[in-house]
Amino acid sequence: MIDQATINELRNIVGKKNVDTSKISLDTYMYDAGLVYGNPEVIVFVENKQQIAQVLKLANSKKIPVTPRGNGMGVSGGAVANRGGIVLVMTRMNRILEIDVENRIAVVEPGVLNIDLQRAVAPYGLVYRPDPASQKVSTLGGNLGENAGGMVGIKYGVTKDHIVGAELVLPDGQFVQIGGKVEQIVPELNFNALLIGSEGTLGVVTEIYCKLSPASKAVKTMLTAYKTLEDAGRAVSAIIAHGIIPCTLELMDNNVIKAVEEWLHIGLPLQAGAVLLIEVDGWDAGLDRQAQQIIDICKEVGAIEISLAKNAQERDNLWMARRNAIGAMGRLRPNYDMEDATVPRTKLPQILKTVTKMAEKYNITIGMLAHAGDGNLHPLVLFDERDEDEMKRVHKIRHELFRTALDLGGTLSGEHGIGLGKLEFMTWAIKPEYLKFMRHERLAFDPNEILNGGKFVPETAA
Amino acid sequence: MRQETIKALREIVGQEYCQVDKAIRRQHGYSEKAIPDVVVYPENSEQVARVVKAAIEEGCPVVPWGAGTMAWRGLLPLTGGVAINLTRMKKIIEYDYENQTAYVEAGISLKELQEVLVEHKLYWPVEPLEPDSCTLGGCIATNASGPSKLGYGDAKFHLLGLELVTPTGDIIDTGGKTVKNVQDYDNTRFLAGSWGSLGIVTKAMLKLRPLPEKEGTVLIVLKDLEAAAKAATTIRNETLPVALELLDAAAMGILARAGYKPNSSGVGVLARFTGFVEQVDVMIDYIKNKYQAAVTLDEEAAVAVWRARGQLFPTLAGERGAILINAAVPFTKMLEFLTKARTELDKSNIEAIMAAHFGNAQVHIMLAQAPEAYAEVEKMVNSLADLAGSLNGMLVVDNITDMTLARRWVESRGKAIFEIMRRLKTSIDPHQIMAPNSKVLAYVTRPVS
Numbered sequence: 001m002i003d004q005a006t007i008n009e010l011r012n013i014v015g016k017k018n019v020d021t022s023k024i025s026l027d028t029y030m031y032d033a034g035l036v037y038g039n040p041e042v043i044v045f046v047e048n049k050q051q052i053a054q055v056l057k058l059a060n061s062k063k064i065p066v067t068p069r070g071n072g073m074g075v076s077g078g079a080v081a082n083r084g085g086i087v088l089v090m091t092r093m094n095r096i097l098e099i100d101v102e103n104r105i106a107v108v109e110p111g112v113l114n115i116d117l118q119r120a121v122a123p124y125g126l127v128y129r130p131d132p133a134s135q136k137v138s139t140l141g142g143n144l145g146e147n148a149g150g151m152v153g154i155k156y157g158v159t160k161d162h163i164v165g166a167e168l169v170l171p172d173g174q175f176v177q178i179g180g181k182v183e184q185i186v187p188e189l190n191f192n193a194l195l196i197g198s199e200g201t202l203g204v205v206t207e208i209y210c211k212l213s214p215a216s217k218a219v220k221t222m223l224t225a226y227k228t229l230e231d232a233g234r235a236v237s238a239i240i241a242h243g244i245i246p247c248t249l250e251l252m253d254n255n256v257i258k259a260v261e262e263w264l265h266i267g268l269p270l271q272a273g274a275v276l277l278i279e280v281d282g283w284d285a286g287l288d289r290q291a292q293q294i295i296d297i298c299k300e301v302g303a304i305e306i307s308l309a310k311n312a313q314e315r316d317n318l319w320m321a322r323r324n325a326i327g328a329m330g331r332l333r334p335n336y337d338m339e340d341a342t343v344p345r346t347k348l349p350q351i352l353k354t355v356t357k358m359a360e361k362y363n364i365t366i367g368m369l370a371h372a373g374d375g376n377l378h379p380l381v382l383f384d385e386r387d388e389d390e391m392k393r394v395h396k397i398r399h400e401l402f403r404t405a406l407d408l409g410g411t412l413s414g415e416h417g418i419g420l421g422k423l424e425f426m427t428w429a430i431k432p433e434y435l436k437f438m439r440h441e442r443l444a445f446d447p448n449e450i451l452n453g454g455k456f457v458p459e460t461a462a
Numbered sequence: 463m464r465q466e467t468i469k470a471l472r473e474i475v476g477q478e479y480c481q482v483d484k485a486i487r488r489q490h491g492y493s494e495k496a497i498p499d500v501v502v503y504p505e506n507s508e509q510v511a512r513v514v515k516a517a518i519e520e521g522c523p524v525v526p527w528g529a530g531t532m533a534w535r536g537l538l539p540l541t542g543g544v545a546i547n548l549t550r551m552k553k554i555i556e557y558d559y560e561n562q563t564a565y566v567e568a569g570i571s572l573k574e575l576q577e578v579l580v581e582h583k584l585y586w587p588v589e590p591l592e593p594d595s596c597t598l599g600g601c602i603a604t605n606a607s608g609p610s611k612l613g614y615g616d617a618k619f620h621l622l623g624l625e626l627v628t629p630t631g632d633i634i635d636t637g638g639k640t641v642k643n644v645q646d647y648d649n650t651r652f653l654a655g656s657w658g659s660l661g662i663v664t665k666a667m668l669k670l671r672p673l674p675e676k677e678g679t680v681l682i683v684l685k686d687l688e689a690a691a692k693a694a695t696t697i698r699n700e701t702l703p704v705a706l707e708l709l710d711a712a713a714m715g716i717l718a719r720a721g722y723k724p725n726s727s728g729v730g731v732l733a734r735f736t737g738f739v740e741q742v743d744v745m746i747d748y749i750k751n752k753y754q755a756a757v758t759l760d761e762e763a764a765v766a767v768w769r770a771r772g773q774l775f776p777t778l779a780g781e782r783g784a785i786l787i788n789a790a791v792p793f794t795k796m797l798e799f800l801t802k803a804r805t806e807l808d809k810s811n812i813e814a815i816m817a818a819h820f821g822n823a824q825v826h827i828m829l830a831q832a833p834e835a836y837a838e839v840e841k842m843v844n845s846l847a848d849l850a851g852s853l854n855g856m857l858v859v860d861n862i863t864d865m866t867l868a869r870r871w872v873e874s875r876g877k878a879i880f881e882i883m884r885r886l887k888t889s890i891d892p893h894q895i896m897a898p899n900s901k902v903l904a905y906v907t908r909p910v911s
Binding site: 100102103104146147149153154157158160161170172174175176177178181182183184185186187188189190191193194196197198214237240241243245282283285286289290342343344345346371374375376409410411412413414415416417418422426429430431433434437438440441442443444445447457 | 536558560561562563583605615618619628632633634635636638639640641642643644645646647648649650651652654655656657659660672673674675699702737738739740741743744745788789790791792793794819822823824854855856857858868871872874875876877878879881882883885886889890901902903904905
């Protein structure tokens, strides 16, 4: 329990208005975009890095749990205060500190929205590549913590490929620079790799160095439809086997197609088992030939419909289904759960088939999205949280889904993280000796385990 | 080392794979004086783990070893202990060309691996200094890279998972086989470049790339550093090279000795493009239209020039040896750094060349001076380091044992960085046996020199 003296000290650090213990606020901050809940005892809004250092130092000295939080868009419980304590809200630290166009680096505070960085660098012909579906509302601090992915992962990678360093505050209030803006040439350990995707268990970032890339000069967008999921899966493998690396390769199954079509009436092929949204980008020269190669390949594996966008307007139309897929599915039932089990690319048809069977077996509607080029599955499981029996079946599906993914050589999570949501499956995926190794790493940064304690790396593993 | 430990090691790997012969030990050491007591050649990861446990029992260091081509850069002298030579572990366990992955033992030679991968038009896009002799495990432990790191990144970007024998003799698996994976800390990339300090990489899941449809190389020789740096900047800004190098006039002189004779003297800009035919052509045409001096090299010449680029250091070093300086500055400070560094170098009568991964804003300065005689150039190197520092960059010497400069940059990260390192090393390697001579953790395993 946090006592009044501590609350007063917090008020001294960040100002009275930035410490909130009202019931309504505590309830508002009890969840993220996923399915797990936890009530904090106090919400602290920070405005600068010195405040963060002081709050952490105080919490560390009293061993009070701290949960750093951006906009709470995560889906694995990363921003949920599972142990009470302090929720440290970073959203007021939302300044873009520097856009260094010539050096292609942006320095941002962790509360900056992904989309705001995109908009700020676009006029310079630059782009920050990672574009998670949540980009309009998720913060770069959150993106870093979860190693967020997006639609262009197959060609351009994920967050960890585009963040080159950060300033970090440790639980004892000390600052360290991780990585940096120039090529890292000194013999030292690469803590940047450890930090990205560490789910806020190593420290709190106060500045992030984002690598910017020149925007692609041209893009070709295709929407291709197939009779079955398997055909779509074969198309994915065939495209890759031809040495083509599209920047986008998104799959939607029949449930999603129907949900979108019923809502938006955009003329999607209702009879299709699956559609693939495919995009190639780069320089103008040769892009037509690449697109034609892809069209030929898709025809070969039996595509029943192929549309190639001729202009920006048509491109937007082709993207409309994918952009609205989650919203369309969400309309159907009170709740949805979107998992991100990931398998080697060629195993995608197999896991899609298995999930379809699970949906029938447990009488649950599942719509299937996938970053197909990455083997990253996004089954949208629909249910009503208030229906106990249905919830039991949903949990069974989750268990079977993760078991299947691991058996196919896959992983529990491609881009959403472990957090609290998948903690129970960690021992399936990772040997006890490795859990112990990771625990040592975590404790080297946060010996008292005040940051996101009890998440990601199970505590039993030491 | 106790006889019973030697005996135990023999039992683990077999008599003939446990060598105490001095000639063999010398091949696994830093110098004549600093050599291991024994060299073992395990056949599999289990044997590696048992060797580590035997070393814990003995209380002696273990150092993983591949072809030994990079030891001079990342290790400090160490006397005694066990060298674990991994070159018998060279199996390709799985080549899944459809998923563009390969699961491979660490001791395989990179050359041999690439020859197998090319059968399905794939390759592992890492260009170490000695591609013909080095091992895969060496590339990973050192996070190897070459000119193409501009386009593809260094070794860590091409790994999906690792098998590691930990300093306590456990066998763990990081990452996996999928291209996206966040179920563990990214130890796959973290361990790449850790120089054995936290364990021994025994297997790796490699992320492969399709061979590009076309590759093209352009060489432009210009009159001075300024003209060359400006051209290189334009190329970086207006096209997408996978490699973009700048060689100063002195380096161009050595290039001729290293196997490629340029048609004219001056400062060289070397750019490589890969990808679809049309894209490569349009970029090369752009450069040729812009710079009269630009020459497209035919395939044979391109191979020769890149090979010679890789041979600059050994050519300059010869029998005497050479000092390898490594600097990084912001891209926008490259011209200033190169010009001022050249002026500084010209004050001395020691032959010095500069070769830059220009696109990465990284510069190698090579001095024709034996590393043992570092003291004689220390003052000049310190001025170069101050120059890099004043431009918000950094500079170290790769192949000396003095860690003063390296420590300077690491310390500037904040004192707490050493506390993190110390806690990490002591908890993961509680017996303090794993590659204690690795520079990356020497800040906490060795007293300040």
